[in-house]
Amino acid sequence: MESIQKTMKAWRLEKMGGKLELKEIPIPEVRAGSVLVKVAVSGLVSYLKSYTEGQLAVYNPPPHEFTMGSNAIGYVEAVGQDVWHLKPGQRVVLSSHITARENVKSPMMILLGITKNGDTALLAQLDWPDGTLAPYVLAPAETLTPLDGLEQYTDVQLSAVTRFVVPYGGLLKGQLAAGETIVINGATGSFGSAAVFLSVAMGSSKIIITGRNKTMLAEVAQKAGPRVVPVVLKGNPQEDALAIKDACGGGADMAFDMVGNAKDPNSTLAALFSLVPGGRLIIMGSMAVDLPVPYTYVMINSWSIIGNFMYPKDATRKMLELVKSGQLPIDVIEPQVFRMAELHQAMDAAASAGNLQNIMIDCQS
Known part of the structure; x- marks a missing residue:
């Protein structure tokens, strides 16, 4: 000293x-x-x-x-x-x-x-x-x-790196696997957009990004590459879910919800309804209202709804390997x-x- x-x-x-x-x-x-x-x-x-x-x-x-x-x-x-x-x-x-x-x-x-x-x-x-x-x-x-x-x-x-590691914790919790299709809800936020680039780096075959700002969605999609498909939400959960499923080519394996201070649950429900049977929804955002879970739909479709806060101790070390390999472009x-x-x-x-x-x-x- x-x-x-x-x-x-x-x-x-x-x-x-x-x-x-x-x-x-x-x-x-x-x-x-x-x-x-x-x-x-x-x-x-x-x-x-x-x-x-x-x-x-x-x-x-x-x-x-x-x-x-x-x-x-x-x-x-x-x-x-x-x-x-x-x-x-x-x-x-x-x-x-x-x-x-x-x-x-x-x-x-x-x-x-x-x-x-x-x-x-x-x-x-x-x-x-x-x-x-x-x-x-x-x-x-x-x-x-x-x-x-x-x-x-x-x-x-x-x-x-500190921007990416928070959503990386949620993707790890959801066990995102290479070749899977993922929906990222709230993709125009700081953590949501980071999750897009992480999903590309982790090998997702298709990344559907959702939100209500068409221009910002297009910007993220353009920078993240051809596997990223934007879907502009209209506010009706059922209609939006159909649009997401159509963009997925049938449905998503995983939905990652990173909405910021949402005043209604509609976009989160749309992400949930877009899942294939056995799919999982990871909740990491800051929605200001409760999520009305459709009990029977969740049971019949064997959906998993998983909450996640932050990330495990080794997440930063693991994520840095994606940076070193060039798979994760932190300079975006x-x-x-x-x-x-x-x-x-x-x-x-x-x-x-x-x-x-x-x-x-x-x-x-």
Whole structure:
């Protein structure tokens, strides 16, 4: 620790809806099982401004002032005891998804610098309250994945990895197999469009992308290639399901639902009704209403409806192999970088960013 300064400026939030300011705080010291990371860039989620303003009641931030920020690209600065593979100077991607290490039936879970999965996860959040909108962050060793073998990419380019890994977790949960047909509902959103390119990389024979914005669907299809077929939804589940099935050539093996804050369930139901018998629906979006499940249809067709949150610990490592092989083109995501002092402008940009844009903070500026 003698080689670096003892304090740093970090974006600290008093509470959701409380004071947000760039404050001088101590650089954290490593402890057993932890890694101190020098943060290069930290990507911003689209809802960060609403979060800071206290508009998202479903989130559970730390009960005291904390440093915001979630996923990041950085470099190992120092490691604590019980960290054996990661070395100082190594470039890593940091995942905000932290799950308790203990071998228990229901491990507590938090998102670093954002929220916790219910009050039972308070202990985990108190141990790891601070996120990545700072020059240095302390994180559990298991949240870091080495970026060895990717030297041709800049830190800014590699930040796109954090965009892809969330939908990749859902595709893994749904056991998407090469040669299958998949429907991606909400394909014009940031995570939905990422799922399109992932499905191509994972070998889907046909990817049907759905939404209501014809222009944005066409843009994603044009960039993702000939296996991608857009279907513009009209709002009637039965009619839309027929249009999707026609585009599939009979029906889909899997539907991946990544709708953002939908006010009705119609597009999700259309995706469900488009499945072949034995098909599965993966739910990963943020629909604002309940999903009325047609009990008899689900039973007769042997459909599986599977909810999924985030991704397993090894998902980033597996996905990086798709990047290294050239199957997953992370450069389709357009980066826009702001300085540390420009967080407010960056949050505005993130809130209005297009589905193929990635807003981030240069944490060393």
